[in-house]
Amino acid sequence: MPKELIRLSDCVMKFDNDVILDHINLYINDKEFLTLLGPSGCGKTTTLRIIGGFQKPTAGDVFFDGVRINDVPPHKRKVNTVFQKYALFTHLNIFENVAFGLRIAKTPEDEVRRRVEEALSLVNLAGYGKRAVDALSGGQQQRVAIARAVVNRPQVLLLDEPLGALDLKLRKDMQIELKRIQQQVGITFVYVTHDQEEALTMSDTIVVMNGGKIQQIGSPEDIYNEPKNAFVADFIGESNIIDGVMQEDYVLGMYGRRFPCLDKGFAPGEAVDVVIRPEDIDIVSPDQGQLTGTVTEVTFKGVHYDTIVDFRGFKWLIQTTDYSPVGARIGVKIDPDGFHIMKKSAYSGQFGDYSSYSAEYDELNEGPGKAEDGDEE
Amino acid sequence: MKNKSLSIPYVVWMAFFVVAPLVLIVAYAFTARDGSVTLDNFNNMGVYFPAFYNSFALAAAATLLCILIGYPLAYFVSKESLLVRKVAMMLIMLPMWMNFLLRTYAWMSLLDDNGLINQFLRTVGVFDLVNALSGGNMTCLHMINTQGAIVLGMVYNFLPFMIMPIFSVIDKIDPRVIEAAQDLGADNAMVFRKVVFPLSLPGVLSGVTMVFIPSVSTFALSRLLGGGKTLLLGDLIEMQFLGNAYNPHLGSAIALVMMVIVLVCMAVMNRFGEGEEGVSVL
Structure with missing residues (x-):
């Protein structure tokens, strides 16, 4: 029986009169790879930011391990985030970037050294410690961002479209890499993406969102084979x-x-x-x-x-x-x-007709064109 | 090539108005009045040590004060809403639109022994109170014609040059980087110390450059606010070209030495900011 770790209870998020999240109820199990999947503006990033503590829900509660954490600031949460576009510290080298959280926790120097090396080799960047952030490629910077988060041994890792800025080939490699890292460190991953293929590849559980509402929660197979409505059927794969x-x-x-x-x-x-x-x-x-x-x-x-x-x-x-x-x-x-x-x-009648079919649909679904509007919400 | 021809006016400008004057200064510095090559101008430099010392000490003090006042101001303004930021920046720039001499004269009339500040203090009875307590005979707070007044003048005139670059650097720090630091366990003080401040150093560096250099070479301030009691390099050089001491060769030599010292200072500072994308004067 998996243990429940995070629960969003009836969470509502409003900016002025825009409803971003509409009564979200969601629980996340320990050591689970859960993906929040949906198009731009569906509320997935907001959900992640609520778990991370960067935004407070207008109404509703957030529980972590049974404790209400609505008012706990980000730096006191046992969660770490891998940000979209990495958000690395450009004034520090790779080693110090990864060591940042450990230094704040006043970890002894020899332990810092050991754990940073460990984290860097976990993301296949052993020996890169002395390099500057700018000297790394996008994929490498992404891996540094992951190392910087996992080195703190959080119970939950939040990932906000971490592969959005990478090209297709690199993205596929990183998907497998991420799944491996998750299994190796054995912690909960909450992953945000608009890419259905990414979600199907990595997740234990997929949460399909649209318009601030959860459309369906289930395993990748469930979501693909038994979509609950026309939106889900259309968003996941071709239908x-x-x-x-x-x-x-x-x-x-x-x-x-x-x-x-x-x-x-x-x-x-x-x-x-x-x-x-x-x-x-x-x-x-x-x-x-x-x-x-x-x-x-x-x-x-x-x-x-x-x-x-x-x-x-x-x-x-x-x-x-x-x-x-x-x-x-x-x-x-x-x-x-x-x-x-x-x-x-x-959603009936809105999707599923291929009258306006264009041969480029694959590219539209996967291409970087969609990645750039990831800043929504 | 087409693109190259576009740069010709700039090259000509640089040659005539930057390179040529420098060459002239060097030429003057190493010659005597009769045109013979000599190092005499430099050999006598020791006499002017107090002027060098005063200039660099006062400029350093003014620069430090500008950082202490300007940094917090820039930091807090950058946290405000867009409207507040715009208004604040305009207010900071506002004095710059007025003539430098006018601003300095205004300070003279404020700081004078019988100036507005002293009149005010006298009217509210501060001096009477002090005299009653200490048994002294204080009639005014002496502010004008001191080194403090010169530093005040420098700070007042050059502060915007410190605030602007710091503000623009802090303003451009990616909020996600700050969130990343919070996410990794840093509280607000720690976020500032370990992320915001180091990332804003390039701005401080260019602010220092932009305040320190004009402060070192200023000349009117010492006469107007310092009463001519503190000889600064700017005044010394001016005297060699316009004053009774007319000696352009010595003036050029002093200017050259000053330039070299400033360049060395800047080089040392840029060394500290190495790896940062600061504004370099070298």
């Missing part, structure tokens, strides 16, 4: 989201046809959102298909083709290794476990 009706348990009505599915518990005739992941759709010949449509666009993606298919005006994205030329009439087949049924929500 075709189609209007459907649950005709009875295990039977879904869509496009005037009946499809076997694995979902139950809905009222007969209830209107629902149907999520179909692009990789769960098989292309077959038109006479064998459950549905038939026309290919309107094909993009080669390396591993697969992104095929856009028009089904009576609603365009689906299908990811398949089979090539179908534009204009081809094709059939599709979806296994019962390929359907995911969601109740209608405020």
Whole structure:
């Protein structure tokens, strides 16, 4: 049974009349890698800053190990932060940057020396102690920032889009690196990102946020396979989201046809959102298909083709290794476990149509373009 | 190249108005009136030791006072809202818009034995009280024509040059760096001592440069506020060019020695701030 370490209880954050956080309830377990995931301005950084003590919630309580810490200033919290853009001390060398917290805690000199060396080798920067901050690359500075935080052996490490300023290749390496560090030092990580792939790669638990509200909490698999609403389905990975009706348990009505599915518990005739992941759709010949449509666009993606298919005006994205030329009439087949049924929500109808599909969607999702607006909130 | 031709006016300017005067000063310093090369101008320098000493001591005192007054001011102003910061900076700059002599004359009439300050103290009965207590016969607080008055004049005139660079450096410190220090366990005093102050040193350094150099070479202040009793280098040099002692060769030599001492001071100071991105005069 994992131990609960941090709890946000009914936290509200307002700036003037803007509601940044809308009644957030969240608990974080000890030694967990928890990711706050959402688009710019969703409140994820504010949530992190509340845990770090840099902002006080307008209403609601923050508990650490069962003790209310709303009024505890940052320097008295057993939490350390890795800041966006690192925030290293440029007037100190790498060693002194990492030693900063230990020196403030008046740690004996030989212990400082030992622990700083330890922390630097943890982030693969052994021997860099004498260098100046400016002499390091972005990725190295990031690792110094991590070492500077973990060297204090906090119970919780807060990371605010720490990889946002790095290029894609470096980011992927650092994701694995971070996960390794977390397992090695065995402390709780609370990680903020807008990058769904980053979240899926590293987290034990993902908290999807939008508009100051928590949309869904769950393991990466849960979030991907069982999204709670159209927002989550669209934000995590690619999704075709189609209007459907649950005709009875295990039977879904869509496009005037009946499809076997694995979902139950809905009222007969209830209107629902149907999520179909692009990789769960098989292309077959038109006479064998459950549905038939026309290919309107094909993009080669390396591993697969992104095929856009028009089904009576609603365009689906299908990811398949089979090539179908534009204009081809094709059939599709979806296994019962390929359907995911969601109740209608405020987000219904906003996402999941690929009519405005552009081949650049990958870059838009992952590119540094999004990273620069990370300063929101 | 096109870009190069753009720099020609500046190069010409520098050659005529920076390099040429320096060459002239050096040439004058090493020659006698009859044009022969000589070191006599420097051999007699010892006579003027008091002037050197006074100039550097008073300038150092003024610079120190400027730091003590200017640093806290810059620090606290930088913590204020944008409006307060703008108004404060304007108020700090405001006296600079008035003529230097006018400002100094104003101080003369304030500091005089029968000036505004003494009149005020007399009216409220401070001197009577002091006399009654000590049995003395105090009629005024003597302030004008002292070295203190000269230092006051320097501080008053050059303080903005200390505040501005310190303010702009503190203002630019990334708030996240301060949060990082808090996050690592530093309370407010510690954040200041270990982060804000070290990061603001380049500003202090350029402030010191901008206050110390004009203070060392000032000349009107000693006459107006010091009553001519304290001979400063500026006055000494002026005398060699305009006064009865007319001797441009000696004046150039003194100016040259002063320049070298200032440069050495600055070099030593920049050594302290090494690795910082300070304004260097060298």
